[in-house]
Amino acid sequence: MDSQEILDLSLALAKQSEVPADTTINVPAKDVRRVLIGIDVEAADLLVAKEKGYDLVIAHHPTGGSAILEFPKVLSKHGDILVRHGVPKAAADAAVREMQEEREPQVHAENYDRLPSIARMIGIGLMCIHNPCDEIGRRVMDETLRAQLPPNARVRDAIDVLSAIPEFQSAHTRIVLRMGKLENPLGAWAVHHGAGTNGGVPVARAAYDNRIDTVFYIHINAGALQRLWERYGREGSKNLVVTGHVASDSIGINALVREMRARGLRVDTYSGIVDV
Ligand SMILES: [Fe+2]
Numbered sequence: 001m002d003s004q005e006i007l008d009l010s011l012a013l014a015k016q017s018e019v020p021a022d023t024t025i026n027v028p029a030k031d032v033r034r035v036l037i038g039i040d041v042e043a044a045d046l047l048v049a050k051e052k053g054y055d056l057v058i059a060h061h062p063t064g065g066s067a068i069l070e071f072p073k074v075l076s077k078h079g080d081i082l083v084r085h086g087v088p089k090a091a092a093d094a095a096v097r098e099m100q101e102e103r104e105p106q107v108h109a110e111n112y113d114r115l116p117s118i119a120r121m122i123g124i125g126l127m128c129i130h131n132p133c134d135e136i137g138r139r140v141m142d143e144t145l146r147a148q149l150p151p152n153a154r155v156r157d158a159i160d161v162l163s164a165i166p167e168f169q170s171a172h173t174r175i176v177l178r179m180g181k182l183e184n185p186l187g188a189w190a191v192h193h194g195a196g197t198n199g200g201v202p203v204a205r206a207a208y209d210n211r212i213d214t215v216f217y218i219h220i221n222a223g224a225l226q227r228l229w230e231r232y233g234r235e236g237s238k239n240l241v242v243t244g245h246v247a248s249d250s251i252g253i254n255a256l257v258r259e260m261r262a263r264g265l266r267v268d269t270y271s272g273i274v275d276v
């Protein structure tokens with residue numbers, strides 16, 4: 001396989017027809033036999049990979065080029081998720097715009113060619129596959145909940161159902177409830193993952209203010225959490241379940257790893273992937 005065929009494979013698994021903005025091939029690789037894949041890739045990793053005979057390094061998080069510069073575009077997928085869960089389009093669009101405005105100055109300032117330039121110097125393939133893997137992970141979580149939640153589920157039941165997924169079983173983190181109560185009714189719920197990054201305050205607010213009771217994020221920072229507590233109450237009726245970053249990212253990455261291995265590639269995982 002070459003790097004383009006690996007990218008196409010990830011799109012097929014995610015059921016996507018276009019390459020998402022946060023996903024790109026920085027340095028193409030032909031005739032790939034050995035792949036090293038990790039959640040975050042740094043410069044030193046590329047040297048080690050070259051020395052150990054890998055043809056291609058795949059990162060999950062954006063490595064450079066358009067995946068960094070165009071990143072805010074992928075946040076629009078939060079709008080799609082909100083609308084699919086009944087949030088009016090105007091409210092969903094406003095949440096997306098707020099997130100994009102927070103991000104755009106940052107990506108505009110980033111050094112988008114650092115890692116790709118080092119990969120070119122070393123002579124090793126480099127690509128990042130971000131949203132396709134996150135979309136696969138979102139589906140797994142969403143479909144697992146749909147299939148296994150008991151009637152009149154409580155928040156605790158949802159955490160129990162998700163916790164049975166192998167990546168959550170093997171991770172060193174647990175799924176945590178950051179807002180609300182375990183005994184609360186789960187109510188209307190939505191997995192807000194597979195849209196660049198967590199939806200922060202804007203997406204959670206759009207969800208809670210439009211009849212969604214329980215939001216699932218894979219991570220959230222303390223400042224955003226504080227603001228949500230102030231608005232909805234730390235132990236109120238609105239619930240925020242946080243599933244854990246590397247464990248959740250690993251779900252979609254592992255789906256891709258299995259398919260690459262099935263096609264005869266030797267694929268080794270590192271940098272946080274919970275390889276189950
Ligand atoms: Fe991810």
Ligand SMILES: [Fe+2]
Pocket residue numbers: 061245249
């Ligand atoms: Fe991530």
